Amino acid sequence: MTLILDHVTKTYTDGPNRFNALDEVSLEVKSGEFIAIVGPSGSGKSTMLSIAGALLSPTSGNVLLAGENITGLSSKEITKRRLEKIGFVFQAAHLVPYLKVKDQLNIIQVLAKKRVKHGSDLLTHFGLQHRLNNYPNELSGGQRQRVAIARALMNDPQIILADEPTASLDSKRGQDVVKLLAGEIKDRNKAGIMVTHDERVLSYADRIVTIRDGKIVKD
Amino acid sequence: MFLAIRELLFAKTRYILIGLIMVLTASLIFIISGLAQGLSADNASSIQELQADLLILTKDAEGELTKSFIPMGEAQEIVDNQGDEHASTLAIRMMNATRNNSQQQLDIAMFATEPDSMLMPKITEGVSPTNQKQVVADTTLKQEGVKLGDKLTIGEASYTVSAFTSGQRYSHTPVVFIHNQGLDQVNAIAVQGDAHVEGSFDVMTKEDALQGIPSYSQEQASLNMMIIFLYVIAAFVLAVFFYVITLQKREQFGVLKALGANNSYLIQGLMGQVVLLAVVCIALGAAITVGIGALFPSDMPFHLELVTMLKPAIIMMIVSFIGALLSLYQVTRIDPIEAIEGAAA
Ligand SMILES: Nc1ncnc2c1ncn2[C@@H]1O[C@H](COP(=O)(O)OP(=O)(O)OP(=O)(O)O)[C@@H](O)[C@H]1O
Ligand SMILES: [Mg+2]
Numbered sequence: 380m381t382l383i384l385d386h387v388t389k390t391y392t393d394g395p396n397r398f399n400a401l402d403e404v405s406l407e408v409k410s411g412e413f414i415a416i417v418g419p420s421g422s423g424k425s426t427m428l429s430i431a432g433a434l435l436s437p438t439s440g441n442v443l444l445a446g447e448n449i450t451g452l453s454s455k456e457i458t459k460r461r462l463e464k465i466g467f468v469f470q471a472a473h474l475v476p477y478l479k480v481k482d483q484l485n486i487i488q489v490l491a492k493k494r495v496k497h498g499s500d501l502l503t504h505f506g507l508q509h510r511l512n513n514y515p516n517e518l519s520g521g522q523r524q525r526v527a528i529a530r531a532l533m534n535d536p537q538i539i540l541a542d543e544p545t546a547s548l549d550s551k552r553g554q555d556v557v558k559l560l561a562g563e564i565k566d567r568n569k570a571g572i573m574v575t576h577d578e579r580v581l582s583y584a585d586r587i588v589t590i591r592d593g594k595i596v597k598d
Numbered sequence: 599m600f601l602a603i604r605e606l607l608f609a610k611t612r613y614i615l616i617g618l619i620m621v622l623t624a625s626l627i628f629i630i631s632g633l634a635q636g637l638s639a640d641n642a643s644s645i646q647e648l649q650a651d652l653l654i655l656t657k658d659a660e661g662e663l664t665k666s667f668i669p670m671g672e673a674q675e676i677v678d679n680q681g682d683e684h685a686s687t688l689a690i691r692m693m694n695a696t697r698n699n700s701q702q703q704l705d706i707a708m709f710a711t712e713p714d715s716m717l718m719p720k721i722t723e724g725v726s727p728t729n730q731k732q733v734v735a736d737t738t739l740k741q742e743g744v745k746l747g748d749k750l751t752i753g754e755a756s757y758t759v760s761a762f763t764s765g766q767r768y769s770h771t772p773v774v775f776i777h778n779q780g781l782d783q784v785n786a787i788a789v790q791g792d793a794h795v796e797g798s799f800d801v802m803t804k805e806d807a808l809q810g811i812p813s814y815s816q817e818q819a820s821l822n823m824m825i826i827f828l829y830v831i832a833a834f835v836l837a838v839f840f841y842v843i844t845l846q847k848r849e850q851f852g853v854l855k856a857l858g859a860n861n862s863y864l865i866q867g868l869m870g871q872v873v874l875l876a877v878v879c880i881a882l883g884a885a886i887t888v889g890i891g892a893l894f895p896s897d898m899p900f901h902l903e904l905v906t907m908l909k910p911a912i913i914m915m916i917v918s919f920i921g922a923l924l925s926l927y928q929v930t931r932i933d934p935i936e937a938i939e940g941a942a943a
Contacts, residue, residue, distance in 0.1 A: 425938050434856055434935045455860060461934075462858020469937055473853040475601070477608030482600075489600040490858050514608070534858070542938050 380443070381537050381570035382408040382431060387440035389426050389593075400426045401437070402593040408538065413564045413571040415584035423593040424574040425542055431572060432465050432540045433457045445537045462490055466531030466569075468541035468560065472523040474515040474530075481511040483526050487533040501529045505559070521552040528560055532567065539564060541573040545580060557583050601854075602867035606874070613871075616839045617879050623832045624883025625890070627825055627910050628902065632891060634821035635906050636899035641814050644709065644736075644768040645804055649716045650686075650788035653807050657798050662810040663690060666785050673784045676799075680789055686715035689784040692769065695752045697744055704742050706735075707768035708752060710778040717788055718775060724761030730779050732760035736772035741897055750774070769812060770899075825910070829917050836921030840872070844925040851929055852936030861930050868925060876918035880911050 389401040400423045408414055416424050429435035430442060433449055436457075441450050449460055461467075474483050481499060488494065502508060505525045515523055524544060531539050541560060545553030557573070557580040564571035573584065581587055589597035606613055639646070645663075654676060659666030668676075670687070677685045689710040694703045711717045713727065721734060724746045735744060740762070744750070750757045757776065766773040778784065786807075787793075793801045809815045844851075851864060884907055894900050 429935055429938050432856070432938075434938060458855065458858055458860045458934075461856065467856055467937070469853065469856075473849070473937060475850055475854070477605045478601075482604065486600060486854075487857065490854075490863065530857075 380407050381410045381445060382406075382572075383441075383443040384427070384431060385441040385443065387427075387430055387437045387442065389423075389430060389435065390438040399593045401430070403440070404590075404593070404595055406431075406588065406595065406598075408570040408572060410537075410570050411565060411568045412585050413561050413573070413583065414586045414588055415581050416572060416574045416588050416590060417576070417581070418590035422590045424590055426593075427590065428540050428542050428572060428574050431538070432467060433461050462487075463534060464537045466534060466536035466539040468524070468527050468531050468539065468544045470543045470546045472515070472520075472527040472547070474523055474526060476515055479512050479514060480507060480518070480526055483515070483530050484533045487530060491534060501532060502526070505529050520548050521556060524548060524552075524556045525559065528556070528563065532563060532569075535567075536569065538570040538572070541571070543574055543576060545575065545577050550577075550579060553577055554580055599867060599870045601864075602870045602874075605867075606871060612843070613875065616835070617875060617882075619835055620832065620875065620879035621882045621886065623828055623835070624880050624911075624914060625886045627828045627832075627914065628883055628887035628907060629890065629900075630821055630825050630828070631906060631910050632887065632900045632902035634818060634825070635901040637817050637821070638814070639765070639901055640767050640770050640899040641817065642768065642808050642811050644707070644766045644773045645808055645811065647719070647765055648788060648804060649719075650790055650804065652789045652793045652801050652803060653688075654787040654789060654793055654795055655785070655800050655802060655807075657800050659800075659810075661800070661802060661806060662812075663785050663807055664692075664810075664812070667783050668785070668787070669783050670781055673787055676787050676795060680787070680793065682712075684716070684790040685793075686711050686717045686788050687778060687784040688717060688786045688788050689778060689781050690768065690786075692771070693752050695750045695774070697742070697751075698749050699751070702742075704739070704744070704750075705771045706739070706750075706752070707771045707773045708776055709766075709768070709773050710776045710781055710784070711788075713777050716790065719763040719766055721761040722764050724759070727760050727777070730777040731757055733757045733777075734761045734763050734775040735759050736766040736774070737762045737764045738767065738897070739772045739774070752776075829913060832914060833917045833921040836872070836875075836918050837924050840868070840922050840925040841928065844868075844928045848932055849936065851932045852934055855932065855934035856937035864929050865926055868922065868929060869919075872918055872922040873915075876915055880914050884911065 384404055384406040387401055387404045388399055391398050391400055404427060418424050430437050441448050444460060444464055449457060478486060499511060502511060507525060510518060544556055548556060561583040588595055655666035656668060673687045677687060691708040693706050693708045695706045696703060722737060727733060744759060746759055748759050750759060795801060891900055891902050
């Protein structure tokens with residue numbers, strides 16, 4: 380199992396009120412498996428993705444990443460796990476505005492203290508070979524999201540997490556991006572989790588998990 | 599530095615603008631330092647350069663050379679006690695002089711001491727006085743038209759300028775070194791090495807004596823105040839600049855942290871930018887100051903050497919670091935969860 384959420388609860392306290400954004404959620408994702416998470420607004424989708432991505436620590440329960448329980452690790456160690464084992468695709472691509480496309484990928488190598496080996500193969504694979512020296516503001520929304528997917532693959536992660544990757548795209552481009560993401564996850568045998576509101580992209584997922592009020596109601 | 603350099607290049611304009619402010623501030627700091635240095639020399643180089651370690655003054659002079667009056671006989675006794683190899687009397691009088699019987703009045707500071715005194719300055723031109731009627735004048739008197747061999751009338755007496763010396767100014771006037779024959783009182787006894795006196799006398803260092811020169815400490819204090827303000831301004835300008843920039847980049851920092859950048863990497867980048875900006879701006883400021891200094895008229899009290907520039911340069915570096923501290927703190931506080939829409943606190 381690449382990712383296991385084991386009875387994960389996330390509680391927010393607001394004054395005297397305690398509120399479970401996630402309530403005893405358990406989920407397993409295998410390599411090569413692509414899961415879509417759906418549910419109404421405020422149901423806890425982003426919270427779950429953040430915990431799976433080691434951006435947020437659960438109030439109780441365990442997160443196992445490639446067999447390792449990461450719940451108790453120091454924040455420094457957790458940052459390292461994100462760098463080495465997790466790939467993110469964010470809602471608004473979230474590219475670094477002052478980096479050229481090729482450097483959007485190279486920065487991952489730099490952070491991992493590896494030799495910069497130019498992610499140009501990856502970018503060629505994504506049809507971006509003519510855009511290597513462009514800045515993000517010179518790209519279309521779809522191109523930006525493709526760069527973001529290439530960046531997520533750059534560290535050869537165990538798992539790829541995407542929070543509404545199609546939110547800033549029209550439906551055709553959104554479908555293309557999710558198709559690409561699903562294809563890469565299959566080809567490279569990664570585990571993938573995508574939070575989405577977009578019904579039309581659900582067909583690319585192997586499993587659809589519905590969450591409501593912090594609980595998984597359908598799997 | 600991968601990120602830091604690329605960002606500097608990408609956002610050139612804003613860094614050039616802040617750099618400009620830094621360059622101007624640095625130039626101003628250097629120029630005022632040069633003025634402070636120059637005025638200090640103009641006011642007191644003769645004391646700073648005095649070939650002595652300590653000065654003996656009367657107690658009731660309260661550290662002011664010109665308020666200390668020691669009868670010649672008593673002064674001579676102290677000199678003898680100290681050993682006249684290592685001690686000399688010193689009388690300082692602010693006087694008017696006229697040159698070759700002309701009407702023009704010249705302000706001079708008369709330094710009277712024993713003819714073979716250790717206090718006699720190094721001669722840069724002419725020959726050492728051989729009799730009581732010959733004097734050594736500071737070279738800045740040349741600007742008033744005084745030449746070797748000219749007759750100077752000081753008070754009632756007439757003298758001949760037999761030599762020039764340099765770097766001997768007191769209270770913004772050129773010093774003239776004169777034989778102390780016939781004086782009935784002096785202001786101080788200058789001593790090399792240790793001084794042992796008691797009773798109605800005080801021993802002070804040359805540095806302490808500087809503070810007793812009229813207007814010396816006020817002049818220096820007001821200039822130093824300006825310099826300190828400029829340091830504070832430089833620190834604030836940098837602090838505000840990097841604070842605002844860091845606020846703007848909050849989301850980017852969140853994303854980078856989510857991607858696995860740790861605090862120390864981001865801090866290194868920020869500090870790298872600060873160091874680069876500070877070093878370039880300070881160097882440019884120094885270059886500009888040297889250029890401006892060359893344009894100043896030669897009689898302007900402006901002294902700037904590499905060594906005197908080093909101190910303000912180092913302080914500006916330190917001040918820049920202090921300015922960046924706030925942003926460093928900000929960066930460490932940014933939570934990577936901010937990269938996920940809607941999940942941020
Ligand atoms: N830092 C926080 N403090 C308190 N409550 C929070 C915090 N973050 C999220 N919540 C609450 O937790 C619940 C789940 O939030 P989450 O962002 O996971 O929802 P979501 O399913 O992603 O919604 P959406 O579809 O609108 O993005 C919401 O009710 C939200 O208000
Ligand atoms: Mg959400």
